[in-house]
Amino acid sequence: MTNLKKRKITNIFFLTISTLTAFLGLFWLVMILGDLFIQGASSINWKLFVDDFAPPGFGDGGLRPAFVGQLIIVSTAFIIGIPIGLLGGTFIAEYGRNSKTAKLISTLSDLAGSIPSIVVGTFIYAVIVRTTGHFSAFSGSLALALIMIPVMLKTTENMLNLVPWQLREAAFALGAPYYKVIFQIVYKSASVGLLTGAVLSVARIAGETAPLLFTSLNNTFFSLNITKPMASLTVTIYRYAMGPYNDWHKLAWAGSFVITVFILLATLISRFIVNRRYKN
Amino acid sequence: MKSAKNNSFELKNKTTLYLTAASAYIIPLILILMLAVLIYESIPALKKFGLIGFMISTTWNPVKNVFGGASAVYGTVVVTSLALIFAAPTAVGIAVFITQICPKQLKSSFSTAIELLASIPSIIYGMWGLFVLAPIMSSHIEPFLQKTLGKLPFVGLVFKGTPIGIDLLTASTILSIMTIPFIASVARDSFELTPKNLIESAYGIGATKWEVIKDIVLPYSKIGVYGGIILGLGRAVGETMAVAFVLGNNHKIVLSLFGTSSTIPTTLANEFTEADSDIYISSLFYLALILFVSSFILLSTAKYFSSRSKK
Amino acid sequence: MNDKHILKVEHLNFYYSSKQVLFDINMNIEKNMTTALIGPSGCGKTTFLRCFNRMHDLYKNNRYEGKIIYNGENILTMRDSINLRSKIGMVFQSPTPFPMSVFDNVAYGLRLNGIKNKAELTDRVENALMKAALWDEVKDRLNTTASGLSGGQQQRLVIARALAVEPDILLFDEPTSALDPIATAKIEELMVELKKITTIIVVTHNMQQAARISDFTAFFYLGKLVEMGKTDEFFTRPKNRQTENYISGRFG
Numbered sequence: 001m002t003n004l005k006k007r008k009i010t011n012i013f014f015l016t017i018s019t020l021t022a023f024l025g026l027f028w029l030v031m032i033l034g035d036l037f038i039q040g041a042s043s044i045n046w047k048l049f050v051d052d053f054a055p056p057g058f059g060d061g062g063l064r065p066a067f068v069g070q071l072i073i074v075s076t077a078f079i080i081g082i083p084i085g086l087l088g089g090t091f092i093a094e095y096g097r098n099s100k101t102a103k104l105i106s107t108l109s110d111l112a113g114s115i116p117s118i119v120v121g122t123f124i125y126a127v128i129v130r131t132t133g134h135f136s137a138f139s140g141s142l143a144l145a146l147i148m149i150p151v152m153l154k155t156t157e158n159m160l161n162l163v164p165w166q167l168r169e170a171a172f173a174l175g176a177p178y179y180k181v182i183f184q185i186v187y188k189s190a191s192v193g194l195l196t197g198a199v200l201s202v203a204r205i206a207g208e209t210a211p212l213l214f215t216s217l218n219n220t221f222f223s224l225n226i227t228k229p230m231a232s233l234t235v236t237i238y239r240y241a242m243g244p245y246n247d248w249h250k251l252a253w254a255g256s257f258v259i260t261v262f263i264l265l266a267t268l269i270s271r272f273i274v275n276r277r278y279k280n
Numbered sequence: 281m282k283s284a285k286n287n288s289f290e291l292k293n294k295t296t297l298y299l300t301a302a303s304a305y306i307i308p309l310i311l312i313l314m315l316a317v318l319i320y321e322s323i324p325a326l327k328k329f330g331l332i333g334f335m336i337s338t339t340w341n342p343v344k345n346v347f348g349g350a351s352a353v354y355g356t357v358v359v360t361s362l363a364l365i366f367a368a369p370t371a372v373g374i375a376v377f378i379t380q381i382c383p384k385q386l387k388s389s390f391s392t393a394i395e396l397l398a399s400i401p402s403i404i405y406g407m408w409g410l411f412v413l414a415p416i417m418s419s420h421i422e423p424f425l426q427k428t429l430g431k432l433p434f435v436g437l438v439f440k441g442t443p444i445g446i447d448l449l450t451a452s453t454i455l456s457i458m459t460i461p462f463i464a465s466v467a468r469d470s471f472e473l474t475p476k477n478l479i480e481s482a483y484g485i486g487a488t489k490w491e492v493i494k495d496i497v498l499p500y501s502k503i504g505v506y507g508g509i510i511l512g513l514g515r516a517v518g519e520t521m522a523v524a525f526v527l528g529n530n531h532k533i534v535l536s537l538f539g540t541s542s543t544i545p546t547t548l549a550n551e552f553t554e555a556d557s558d559i560y561i562s563s564l565f566y567l568a569l570i571l572f573v574s575s576f577i578l579l580s581t582a583k584y585f586s587s588r589s590k591k
Numbered sequence: 592m593n594d595k596h597i598l599k600v601e602h603l604n605f606y607y608s609s610k611q612v613l614f615d616i617n618m619n620i621e622k623n624m625t626t627a628l629i630g631p632s633g634c635g636k637t638t639f640l641r642c643f644n645r646m647h648d649l650y651k652n653n654r655y656e657g658k659i660i661y662n663g664e665n666i667l668t669m670r671d672s673i674n675l676r677s678k679i680g681m682v683f684q685s686p687t688p689f690p691m692s693v694f695d696n697v698a699y700g701l702r703l704n705g706i707k708n709k710a711e712l713t714d715r716v717e718n719a720l721m722k723a724a725l726w727d728e729v730k731d732r733l734n735t736t737a738s739g740l741s742g743g744q745q746q747r748l749v750i751a752r753a754l755a756v757e758p759d760i761l762l763f764d765e766p767t768s769a770l771d772p773i774a775t776a777k778i779e780e781l782m783v784e785l786k787k788i789t790t791i792i793v794v795t796h797n798m799q800q801a802a803r804i805s806d807f808t809a810f811f812y813l814g815k816l817v818e819m820g821k822t823d824e825f826f827t828r829p830k831n832r833q834t835e836n837y838i839s840g841r842f843g
Contacts, residue, residue: 007488007491008488010488010490011488011489011490011491013490014490014493014494015381015489015490017373018373018374018376018377018380018381019377019381020373021369021370021371021372021373021374021377022373022374022377022378022381022382022390024370025370025371025374025393025394025397025460025461025464026390026393026394028397028457028460029393029394029396029397031412032400032404032405032408032457033400035408035411035412036404036408039411083303084303084306085303086303087299087300087302087303087304088300088303088304088306088307089304090300090303091297091300091301091303091304092304094300095297095300095301096301096304102304104308105304105305105307105308107583108307108308108311109307110579110583111311111576111579111580111583112307112310112311114511114514114515114575114579115314115518115572115575115576115579116517116518116519116520116545116571116572116575117518117520118518118520118545118548118549118568118571119314119318119518119568119571119572119575120314121548121552122318122548122552122564122565122568123313123314123317123318123568125552126317126318126321126565127313127317146310149306149307150307153304153307164685164687166683166684166685166687167687167689169646169649169681169683169687170681170683170687170689170749171689171699172646172649172676173644173646173676173680173681173683173753173762174676174677174680174699174700174703174752174753174756175673175674175675175676175677175700175703175704175756176673176699176703177289177290177292177293177673178293178296178297179289179292179293179295179296179297180289180703182296183296184689184699185689185690188689188690188691189689189690191690203399206401207400207401207402207403207404208401209401209402209403209520209521210402210520210521210545210549213549213552213553214552214553217553234401234403237403237407238403238406238521238524241406241407241410241411241525242410242525249411252407253407256401256403256404256407259401259404260400260401260404263399263400263401264396264399264400267396267399268392268396271392275388286671286673286674289673
């Protein structure tokens with residue numbers, strides 16, 4: 001009897017601890033997002049998006065160059081990274097299906113996707129910034145693209161694997177060549193998954209700072225030239241948050257708020273869509 | 281007619297094959313190129329300070345152009361191990377909660393909430409750490425630790441110094457929060473692999489929920505959980521921004537957790553654009569190489585564990 | 592050569608890498624008739640069916656030996672499998688509608704063959720849907736996506752898609768195994784109709800189905816053709832002991 005009692009108490013004790021850890025995790029999430037929303041939302045106004053940087057101490061500036069720069073750098077990364085990831089994933093799931101090489105590349109791609117992003121930055125610095133002789137928005141995009149490719153590759157591989165093999169055979173049986181089967185049948189069947197994969201890849205890189213520190217660098221002026229250094233939202237947040245001025249801190253919170261809301265929404269919406277589409 | 285059409289099919293098919301294969305082969309190509317470039321750039325530092333000599337020297341002096349990576353390596357090891365010590369038990373607890381305790385209807389929302397922690401950009405963690413966590417640490421938590429654990433012999437040594445909140449402890453705390461979702465999601469997936477009939481037969485002979493978890497679920501998914509922890513380690517080792525805000529970029533080996541320090545990634549982030557001599561930048565590349573190799577080894581190990589746990 | 596026979600299989604062997612799965616198959620397929628292939632699972636009947644449109648080419652290390660003569664040519668050594676597949680169509684176990692509209696599904700094979708003329712496409716799609724006994728059910732929804740159709744309708748859509756390119760031969764791989772009895776009855780009825788315009792080879796695990804719809808039945812066991820004959824004689828007076836055991840339900 002006492003033994004049973006002891007076991008029951010132990011049971012409740014550990015289940016409580018496990019529940020507490022779960023709430024600890026939730027607590028951190030709520031605390032971080034809460035602070036971000038309180039500090040960030042209160043600093044949001046239209047000037048943030050239309051005004052250029054103000055000189056230190058003069059307050060009242062906006063983050064327009066950073067927003068535009070972020071958009072340019074991320075879109076360029078998208079244009080480079082998504083097609084490569086998509087095609088690479090297609091090779092692994094289609095032409096290379098079941099081959100040892102494809103499996104190896106798929107594994108290597110997972111590893112490549114987890115390489116510290118700052119290392120990617122140093123690599124691009126050595127290969128692009130050094131050779132061209134100057135920092136540029138384009139080199140930043142390239143660094144982000146390298147981070148993006150493995151993400152898109154993996155999603156493509158998974159999504160194409162979900163398309164029933166028989167569907168491809170049905171197309172082959174009508175005399176369709178493989179490339180038409182891929183572009184007309186397989187991609188179309190997996191379109192929702194591929195689209196959300198692309199969105200998730202963007203969400204993955206949109207908040208990256210480290211790989212931009214010594215590639216796209218920074219720019220105190222508004223610039224649209226991708227061969228020159230360019231301000232990005234994330235590097236600007238870093239610079240402003242580490243700076244000594246209160247106005248800067250406010251702007252950093254506001255920028256962080258915008259970028260986090262964007263990333264969380266993109267993540268949540270794509271997860272919701274994928275869950276609904278592939279529930280069965 | 282027919283054969284012309286089929287020839288064009290064949291040509292387009294070949295083109296598609298080569299295009300997709302080339303895209304896939306970019307992955308190993310970049311990995312090899314990255315390793316090669318980092319090694320090449322590290323050569324001057326390797327020659328001057330030595331492969332091992334660099335790693336055991338604590339001097340980091342840009343003025344005299346003498347560099348050793350020991351302090352950054354030390355900082356990285358301390359911050360990531362502490363982070364893992366905080367994160368691993370929490371993450372496993374969370375995975376247990378999600379798979380065994382949480383009501384079914386809440387399961388997926390809860391999983392999503394924990395995974396959201398992973399999608400918050402690291403710069404947000406860093407900023408939150410600087411503006412919110414560091415003041416709390418310096419005014420409440422660290423003085424409390426000094427008053428309690430700090431009084432103990434030996435253990436007290438790691439709680440010495442003025443608690444300013446910009447230190448190893450704060451950095452590890454933030455890093456642990458960031459690492460939790462990675463470990464938790466791998467652990468959760470491994471727990472889910474435990475065969476239902478094993479769990480049911482344990483309940484069948486009168487085991488309590490905790491006994492089922494401890495004696496069936498955990499042993500069964502052990503390898504997967506280890507893989508998750510190593511994955512977390514691999515992720516934590518390379519984390520830059522979250523740590524850069526709250527570590528103070530100090531190139532000294534300090535014993536106290538209330539001391540400022542630096543890790544490999546934060547050193548790169550802070551000094552790469554300032555490096556004004558070839559040997560300085562080469563030393564930084566050597567640090568990047570160490571980081572690349574160690575994270576690659578950790579992540580491959582994690583991958584190996586996860587492939588074994590699925591069998 | 593007897594021109595009643597549209598296909599002549601001669602000494603066919605087939606290997607998955609080093610493992611032989613078909614052994615010296617000899618068989619004639621009669622034009623405008625239905626031939627059913629039966630046998631326990633793993634007997635090679637589906638493998639055999641997939642030789643006719645060279646489906647095995649899609650995978651590495653598969654090897655054929657022997658001949659399948661079609662129009663005086665050996666299918667197994669033809670260079671152009673793509674052209675072959677528009678003459679020998681195939682319908683699979685579960686319905687395989689492509690992710691596009693009903694119309695585009697049926698037009699898919701036609702477009703592959705280079706037919707672009709809108710009027711001709713419309714004409715032939717309508718024709719194929721009629722032959723597949725689906726026209727009345729879908730004529731008002733040709734532009735909606737095919738995945739909205741019921742399972743039985745989807746299977747008839749797939750048959751219409753195969754018919755649209757006017758194949759000489761249609762291969763069916765257990766075409767009703769994923770369908771309910773009512774949809775199955777409709778497909779069977781349709782298959783009997785289709786004999787007028789094409790030749791059918793069907794793999795089925797259901798002996799009653801073979802008896803209902805086929806003119807000839809072939810029994811496979813362990814990769815060998817054990818017995819083949821006219822369906823009514825095959826089921827009433829089997830010549831071989833193994834066949835007799837199988838159709839009387841003693842194994843398989």
